[in-house]
Amino acid sequence: xxxxxxxxxxxxxxxxxxxxxxxxxxxxxxxxxxxxxxxxxxxxxxxxxxxxxxxxxxxxxxxxxxxxxxxxxxxxxxxxxxxxxxxxxxxxxxxxxxxxxxxxxxxxxxxxxxxxxxxxxxxxxxxxxxxxxxxxxxxxxxxxxxxxxxxxxxxxxxxxxxxxxxxxxxxxxxxxxxxxxxxxxxxxxxxxxxxxxxxxxxxxxxxxxxxxxxxxxxxxxxxxxxxxxxxxxxxxxxxxxxxxxxxxxxxxxxxxxxxxxxxxxxxxxxxxxxxxxxxxxxxxxxxxxxxxxx
Numbered sequence: 001x002x003x004x005x006x007x008x009x010x011x012x013x014x015x016x017x018x019x020x021x022x023x024x025x026x027x028x029x030x031x032x033x034x035x036x037x038x039x040x041x042x043x044x045x046x047x048x049x050x051x052x053x054x055x056x057x058x059x060x061x062x063x064x065x066x067x068x069x070x071x072x073x074x075x076x077x078x079x080x081x082x083x084x085x086x087x088x089x090x091x092x093x094x095x096x097x098x099x100x101x102x103x104x105x106x107x108x109x110x111x112x113x114x115x116x117x118x119x120x121x122x123x124x125x126x127x128x129x130x131x132x133x134x135x136x137x138x139x140x141x142x143x144x145x146x147x148x149x150x151x152x153x154x155x156x157x158x159x160x161x162x163x164x165x166x167x168x169x170x171x172x173x174x175x176x177x178x179x180x181x182x183x184x185x186x187x188x189x190x191x192x193x194x195x196x197x198x199x200x201x202x203x204x205x206x207x208x209x210x211x212x213x214x215x216x217x218x219x220x221x222x223x224x225x226x227x228x229x230x231x232x233x234x235x236x237x238x239x240x241x242x243x244x245x246x247x248x249x250x251x252x253x254x255x256x257x258x259x260x261x262x263x264x265x266x267x268x269x270x271x272x273x274x275x276x277x278x279x280x281x282x283x284x285x286x287x288x289x290x291x292x293x294x
Contacts, residue, residue, distance in 0.1 A: 006124060006177070009170055010109040011116075014065075014273065015041040018109060020053025025106025027054055028123060031090035031116035032109065033065030036265075036272040043069055043271070059102040062119070064090050066265060067272025077101070084275055088145075088258070089138035090119040096127035114156045115142040117169055121176030130176035143258040144235065151180060158192035160229055161199060168192055202228035207236040210244075214293040217241035221248040234277070243292055252288050253279045267291055 008025075010018050014033040035046040051058060061073075062080040064087040073079035080093060087093055090111075108123060110116040118138045121130045129135055137152035139145075148156070155172055162168045168189070175185040206228055210217045217237035221228065230246055234255040237244025243262060245254045255277040256262035263275045268291055270278060280288060 006174075007105055008107045009120065009173060010107055011112050011166055011169055012109055013112060015046060015279075017046055017050045020050055020055075020057075023054065023057075023107045023109060026057050026059045026102075026104065027107045027109060028059050028102055028105045029061040029063075029109045030094065030119040030123065031063060031111040031113075032061075033063055033274070034067040034069055034272050036067065036270045036278075043067075059105050060098065062090060062093050062098065064088070064093060065272065065274050069272065084258075089115045089135065089142040091115065091122050091129070091138045092135040094119050094122045094127055099123055099127040112159070112163070112169060113142070114138060114152065114159060114172075117155075117159070117172045118176055120173050124173070124177040131180040134176070134180070145258050154190055154193045157196045158189045160231060161192050161194075161196040165192075196229060199227050199229040200232050202226050203230070203233040203236065206233055210237055210240055212241050215242040216245060216289070216292045217243070218245045218247070218289065221246050224248070245288065245292070247282060247285050250282050251279050252282055252285045253277070254288060254292065264292075 010023055012018055012032050014035045017032070035041040035043050037043065058078055060078050060080065064082045064084055066083045070081040073081060080098060082093065108120045110120040115138045118130065118134055122128065133149060137148040140148040141152060141156050158168060159172065171185060171188060175182060175189060202224060206219055206221055206224060210219045217240045219233065219237060221233065230253060233246050234244045234253065238255065238257055242260060243254060243256045245252065254264055256264060258276050260276065264278045265273060265275050268278060268288060
């Protein structure tokens with residue numbers, strides 16, 4: 001296994017990225033989609049701002065989410081961009097050849113889910129999987145198709161239980177980057193995974209409020225009594241209809257199964273993101289439901 005020094009880690013989402021000035025040295029960005037117009041952010045104000053701010057310090061950007069602006073970067077070898085249909089998860093795109101092509105890096109900025117953190121760990125390992133089957137696990141978790149290993153499932157549950165805990169994200173990357181065998185590192189991850197049960201219980205309670213119209217299941221989560229697992233709540237809606245929609249005080253999230261044939265980006269007129277899961281500001285609720293129920 002080829003190794004590099006353990007880099008500084010930074011975390012981001014398509015709608016919220018760190019400032020270029022906060023990222024030290026040469027930077028690689030992994031599993032973070034270009035911001036989509038209409039999502040409450042924009043490519044110009046979020047994605048391009050980081051790209052321009054990093055300038056030559058951007059060593060590579062690898063992502064697997066659809067976006068109409070990918071074509072503009074085809075001639076720049078630093079950008080390795082695919083669609084969700086081409087690559088169900090990002091780690092499989094992190095190869096020894098691409099790590100070598102990028103050269104030494106100081107900072108990894110990655111997405112905050114298993115897919116993104118596994119990509120970061122694989123980069124640190126020189127493009128080698130943290131453990132045999134890690135790429136397959138990432139694909140199963142990101143697409144919700146197939147059965148991930150127990151180890152990956154526990155990590156995914158820990159991250160969903162503590163979505164705002166950057167220390168947990170860093171622990172997960174270190175556990176994976178060191179070969180995913182350190183029991184001392186895995187202990188807190190397992191403990192965090194156990195915390196998801198309460199969030200799942202609240203999701204199941206909220207799911208009783210789903211209303212179905214024209215194969216769209218909609219639930220108002222503003223009545224949540226505590227934190228809840230939105231991923232589970234969306235999946236429970238998909239058991240009732242082809243598309244599930246969860247809305248709360250700030251956000252409208254729509255989702256469909258990865259193999260459903262539904263393209264939410266096309267249905268909602270969005271430029272980029274994940275075709276089967278999108279999040280928009282709450283004030284778009286009426287527009288979202290009108291378009292999905294056509």
